[in-house]
Amino acid sequence: MPTRGSPDPELVAELSGRADALLADDDAERARRYPGPSSDRQPVHTAYVPADRFSAGTAQQWGEAALRALDAHGPLPGFDESEHRKVRAKLAREPVEDLRIDFEDGYGVRPDEVEDAAAVSSAIALGELLGTDTPPPFTGLRMKSLEPAVRRRGLSTLALFLQTFLEQAPLPAGFRITLPKVSSVRQVQAMVECCTLLESRFGLAGGQLRFEIQIETPQAILGPDGTGLVAPMITAAAGRCAGLHYGTYDYSASLGIAAAFQSMTHPAADHAKAVLQVAAAETGIPVSDGSTNVLPVGDTAAVRDAWQLHAGLVRRSLERGFYQGWDLHPAQLASRYAATFRFFTDGLAAAQARLAAYHDRLETGIADEPATVRALTDYLARGAACGALSEEPVTGTEPTSAIGG
Structure with a gap:
C-alpha cells in the first residue's frame, strides 16, 4: 500500500503502461514528423539569376554592383556609418548566401536547343563558381514547374544540368532544386519519384536530391475538398523538402488582386505565409518570404526610396519569423543586409x-x-x-x- 501523500506505485505503473501501449505509434510518428528546428544554417536570402545571365563570376559581380550602388546613391536611408561598414564588409566577403539559377519565370520559354545550351553552360559555370575561394554556401536551380505545358521541358533541363555538373564535380551539400507553382500533393510525389530516378541514374546517394516547394497558387493552400495541402505536401516529400518558399506575385495574381496592390504585406500574403509557418513548425523545414518587384534602379531618389521600402519589408518579415526572402537585383543586397544586421543587433x-x-x-x-x-x-x-x-x-x-x- 502507498504511504499517505505518495502515489500508489502499482496504479501509476498500470496507468503508464496502458498510456504507453496506446500512444507508442503516435509517439513514434510525431517524433518522426516533428523532430524540432534544424541545426543547419538558413540563408537570409535567395538571389534569383536568369540562367542566360549566370556565370562563374555572378556572385562576386552582384557584390560589386551593390557596392557601386552604395557609392553612387548612398548612404542607405536610416542607417549609420558603422552599419554601412558592416554591410560593405559582408558584400566583399560573402555577397550572396544562396544563389539560384532560374529557368522559370525569370528565364522564360525558349526554343529547346537554347534552353539545353543554357543548362549545360550554367552547370559548368556553377562548377567553376564552387571552385573559387568564396563560393556561396547555398546554390541550385529553379526548374520549370510540373504543370503539363512545361513538365517535360523542366525535367529535361534538370536532368541535363545534373548530368553536366556531375561530370566535373560532386554535388555540394548546399545544392537545392526549387520546384515552382506546386498546386497538388501528387506533384510533390512525382518530384520525389523523379529525384529517386535521377539519383539512381547518376550514382547519387538516396535522398541526396532535395527540393524547395514554392507556394505560388491558392490550390496549394486550400485543396478542392477544403482541406489544407501544405502539411500533406511535406509528408509527400518524404524527407526531401528543403524549404517552403512563398511566391508573392503569382499567388496574388491568382487571387485577382490588382497589380498595384500585390505585395508581401497584403492580408492574403500574410494568410498564406501563416499557413506555411504553421505547417512547417517543428519539422526542421525553413520557410522563406517572397520578394518585392520595386527595384533600386534609376536616379538617386528612386534608388533610396526602393532601399527604404525593401529594408522595411525585410524587417517586417524578420519580426514575423521569416528569416529568408528573395532578392531580384544586386542593389537589394545592401538593404537586405543592413536591415538584417540591425534586426539582430537591436535585440x-x-x-x-x-x-x-x-x-x-x-x-x-x-x-x-x-x-x-x-x-x-x-x-x-x-x-x-x-x-x-x-x-x-x-x-x-x-x-x-x-x-x-
Missing part, C-alpha cells in the same frame, strides 16, 4: 540579458520559459551565422536548435 543586449537571467534563475519582469530560451539562443545563432553578430555574443548560450528554420 542583442536584451537577448543576452534574458538568457543570463534564465540561466542564473534571476527574477525579472519577464518570466521566460524553455521554449522562449530556445528562441533567444536561435536568434543569437542566426545573427552570428549571417555576420550581424560576432561569435562572442553567442558563446556559452548553448542553442538548442542553432540556426535552422
Whole structure:
C-alpha cells in the first residue's frame, strides 16, 4: 500500500503502461514528423539569376554592383556609418548566401536547343563558381514547374544540368532544386519519384536530391475538398523538402488582386505565409518570404526610396519569423543586409540579458520559459551565422536548435 501523500506505485505503473501501449505509434510518428528546428544554417536570402545571365563570376559581380550602388546613391536611408561598414564588409566577403539559377519565370520559354545550351553552360559555370575561394554556401536551380505545358521541358533541363555538373564535380551539400507553382500533393510525389530516378541514374546517394516547394497558387493552400495541402505536401516529400518558399506575385495574381496592390504585406500574403509557418513548425523545414518587384534602379531618389521600402519589408518579415526572402537585383543586397544586421543587433543586449537571467534563475519582469530560451539562443545563432553578430555574443548560450528554420 502507498504511504499517505505518495502515489500508489502499482496504479501509476498500470496507468503508464496502458498510456504507453496506446500512444507508442503516435509517439513514434510525431517524433518522426516533428523532430524540432534544424541545426543547419538558413540563408537570409535567395538571389534569383536568369540562367542566360549566370556565370562563374555572378556572385562576386552582384557584390560589386551593390557596392557601386552604395557609392553612387548612398548612404542607405536610416542607417549609420558603422552599419554601412558592416554591410560593405559582408558584400566583399560573402555577397550572396544562396544563389539560384532560374529557368522559370525569370528565364522564360525558349526554343529547346537554347534552353539545353543554357543548362549545360550554367552547370559548368556553377562548377567553376564552387571552385573559387568564396563560393556561396547555398546554390541550385529553379526548374520549370510540373504543370503539363512545361513538365517535360523542366525535367529535361534538370536532368541535363545534373548530368553536366556531375561530370566535373560532386554535388555540394548546399545544392537545392526549387520546384515552382506546386498546386497538388501528387506533384510533390512525382518530384520525389523523379529525384529517386535521377539519383539512381547518376550514382547519387538516396535522398541526396532535395527540393524547395514554392507556394505560388491558392490550390496549394486550400485543396478542392477544403482541406489544407501544405502539411500533406511535406509528408509527400518524404524527407526531401528543403524549404517552403512563398511566391508573392503569382499567388496574388491568382487571387485577382490588382497589380498595384500585390505585395508581401497584403492580408492574403500574410494568410498564406501563416499557413506555411504553421505547417512547417517543428519539422526542421525553413520557410522563406517572397520578394518585392520595386527595384533600386534609376536616379538617386528612386534608388533610396526602393532601399527604404525593401529594408522595411525585410524587417517586417524578420519580426514575423521569416528569416529568408528573395532578392531580384544586386542593389537589394545592401538593404537586405543592413536591415538584417540591425534586426539582430537591436535585440542583442536584451537577448543576452534574458538568457543570463534564465540561466542564473534571476527574477525579472519577464518570466521566460524553455521554449522562449530556445528562441533567444536561435536568434543569437542566426545573427552570428549571417555576420550581424560576432561569435562572442553567442558563446556559452548553448542553442538548442542553432540556426535552422
